[in-house]
Amino acid sequence: MNFIKKLCFGIAIGSGAILPGISSGVLCVILGIYDKLVDSVIHFFSDMKKNFMFLFPILLGMGIGIITFGNILKVLFEKCYVPTAFCFIGLILGAVPLLIKKANNKKGFRLHYVLYFLITFLLTIVSLNIENSYVVSYASNPTFFYLILCGFFMSIGIVVPGVSSTVILMLFGVYEVYLSSIACINLSVLFPIAIGLIIGGLLFLKVINFLLTNYFSQTYYAIIGFTVSSIFVLYPGIGFNFESFLGLLLFFICFKAGYLLEKL
Numbered sequence: 715m716n717f718i719k720k721l722c723f724g725i726a727i728g729s730g731a732i733l734p735g736i737s738s739g740v741l742c743v744i745l746g747i748y749d750k751l752v753d754s755v756i757h758f759f760s761d762m763k764k765n766f767m768f769l770f771p772i773l774l775g776m777g778i779g780i781i782t783f784g785n786i787l788k789v790l791f792e793k794c795y796v797p798t799a800f801c802f803i804g805l806i807l808g809a810v811p812l813l814i815k816k817a818n819n820k821k822g823f824r825l826h827y828v829l830y831f832l833i834t835f836l837l838t839i840v841s842l843n844i845e846n847s848y849v850v851s852y853a854s855n856p857t858f859f860y861l862i863l864c865g866f867f868m869s870i871g872i873v874v875p876g877v878s879s880t881v882i883l884m885l886f887g888v889y890e891v892y893l894s895s896i897a898c899i900n901l902s903v904l905f906p907i908a909i910g911l912i913i914g915g916l917l918f919l920k921v922i923n924f925l926l927t928n929y930f931s932q933t934y935y936a937i938i939g940f941t942v943s944s945i946f947v948l949y950p951g952i953g954f955n956f957e958s959f960l961g962l963l964l965f966f967i968c969f970k971a972g973y974l975l976e977k978l
Contacts, residue, residue, distance in 0.1 A: 717771050723747060724775020731776065731872065731879050732783040732896070733802070738872045738879060747772075752873075756919055784896030791893065799950045800961030801968045806881065806945055808972020810938060817934035827935045834939030838885060839946065856888055858906050864888050865910025872911075873918045874937065884947040885940070 730738035742748040751772070754765040790798045817827070856864070864886045871879025883889040895903035925933040952958045 720768070720771035721775040721778075724772040724777075725779035725782075726775075727772065728776035728779020729783050732780050732787060732893075733805075733878075733880065739874050752919060755915065781896055781899075784893055788893045788897045791890070794957070796950045796957045797961040797964050799948045800965040803945045803948050804965040804968030804970075805972040806878065806941060806948075808969040808974075810942060811973060813934060813938050813941065817931050817938065820930050824931070827931055830932045830935040831939040831942075834936045835943045836939075838940060838943035856891060856903070861888070861903060861906035862910040862913075864892075865907035865912075866914035867910075868907065869911045869914030869918055870922070873915060874922050878941070878944075881941065881944040881947075884944060889947075 727738050727741050730741045739748065742751055750768065754768050758765045758769075787798075864883060867886070868879045868882050871882055880889060880892075883892050891903060892907065894900070922933075950961070952962070
């Protein structure tokens with residue numbers, strides 16, 4: 715029964731690795747396994763058998779969740795992009811109020827914290843508007859090493875509660891490639907992303923632990939900047955039609971859902 719429970723947890727966490735606006739790290743916290751998961755990864759070799767028995771069903775469930783939700787999302791983005799995009803924009807923005815509250819938990823608000831938000835926000839906006847940039851040119855036909863880089867930074871969304879790994883892939887311009895590859899199990903794309911994910915996960919577990927221990931509020935405001943600016947990747951525009959009306963309706967529903975999910 716314990717195996718089935720962990721498997722279900724893994725499926726839920728896997729959904730966070732594929733659904734824009736949903737953080738795998740937040741789901742780990744909600745399910746009460748975040749600390750244990752981090753400890754099992756960092757100290758894996760200290761007790762390999764015990765840590766393997768804990769991690770295996772979760773990792774298996776993550777694989778099932780990613781493949782399942784990946785196929786569903788591919789169809790949604792192809793058939794009804796506008797409502798789907800507004801839905802995820804709502805989920806992303808719904809998490810922001812709780813992120814701000816969390817950022818101010820330890821020392822309260824300081825005006826200079828806004829600077830960290832502005833830096834990451836503007837960096838993202840500038841990168842999205844520079845034509846023929848490194849990201850844009852490589853995202854259309856990503857190389858093996860570029861995909862490793864994407865997986866490397868994607869790991870932040872799994873390690874840090876509140877950060878969506880799929881939002882990071884959107885910023886790198888490879889989210890659609892990622893979705894398509896999951897749908898058809900394209901290992902030429904998934905394998906290098908997995909390599910980067912493992913390397914990044916091991917490194918960022920230590921880096922994020924240091925940053926959150928010593929610069930908690932500053933780190934979270936930087937994260938909020940990336941999170942808010944990511945909506946410009948998804949924004950489909952608004953027209954006077956049923957599709958846009960449905961999209962706006964879903965936006966408000968998902969905003970509330972995202973807020974409640976983070977509040978848990």
